[in-house]
Amino acid sequence: MVEQSPEFVQLLTPDGVRVANPDCDSWVADITGEQLAALYEDMRVVRRIDTEATALQRQGELGLWPPLLGQEAAQIGSSRALRDDDFIFPSYRENAVAYVRGVPFADIVRVWRGNAQSGWDPYKHQLAAPNIIIGAQTLHAVGWAVGAKHDGVDSVAITYFGDGATSEGDVNEAMVFAASFQAPVVFFCQNNHWAISEPVGLQAVGSIAGRAPGFGIPSMRVDGNDVLAVIAATRIALDRARRGEGPTFIEAVTYRMGPHTTADDPTRYRDKSELEAWKLKDPILRLKRLLDSLGLLTPELEARTQAKEDSVAAELRAGCIGMPDPAPLTVFDNVYSTPHATLDRERDKYAAYLSSFDGAASSDTSTDAPAGGRS
Structure with missing residues (x-):
């Protein structure tokens, strides 16, 4: 028998109508009109x-992009609920979370341009590097959370992953460990309905949130x-963790309206009518409707927001196109936190290999051989 799913929490309908919820209303009662506009x-x-x-x-400036x-x-709602000292362990799609954490725009795309192994300093932004290995970041989050608990601080870890990752062993192992040690961690699953081309119904007979109680972890299922x-x-989960009540699992039911990555063509496996139905539930449109009903959707707000959009887009484009290529030897940087003899030898050998091209070019008197053209 399939277990009953947790109650589906919705405070704002697709039409922008605010609906009452006695369990959740107090957690957003402090959000002002100005803060709604900021969201x-x-x-x-x-x-x-x-x-x-x-x-x-598409213009060849990035190798790949995960929309x-x-x-x-x-992503915005959950990350705006965090404190600065909470630590985030993302997958590879949490670009909105990186924006909230103040990551420079060029650094958001640095990895995707192939210029770095990690786009930013994790400790500066309390945000780990994007994790390409599906689900592995959940283990890192639990480890960090256990460490925070031992340090006696009330900081919380949050880890983001998709519906597909819940079928990975790492996620399940992380939940076992988190429950056993009552780690202050929030498991934030963005159920966007598609694990590349695999629909969520193929791997989850019931709700994904319904799995967590089996690990001893309370869960919530919300309109993502x-x-x-x-x-x-997110505030409820963070409060539980700070009070020493351990982990919480949140399933945010949303939809990936674009491709898995820019290398994907969702029209090959997704019905157009499904996409059109979810467009009616657009997260920006429903908040816009709420602002309008409250008399807060002013021409000034729209103009200010458009100007911010244009400015950010221009800065992102300039930062991406103007990004210098990394020096070859930087591939050895930040591999280990302490000196490492083997890595030092590899660096020296690679440096000698690179310098051999300069020597070959300088000793070659031929006019038609390109510099460094032989190996």
């Missing part, structure tokens, strides 16, 4: 970042396109 700007700006980065990839189109509320519901759920 609207956040989501608009990160969608523009996504659009610009996709264009850069977040449709998942703006899930409802920024208020996401904020409420």
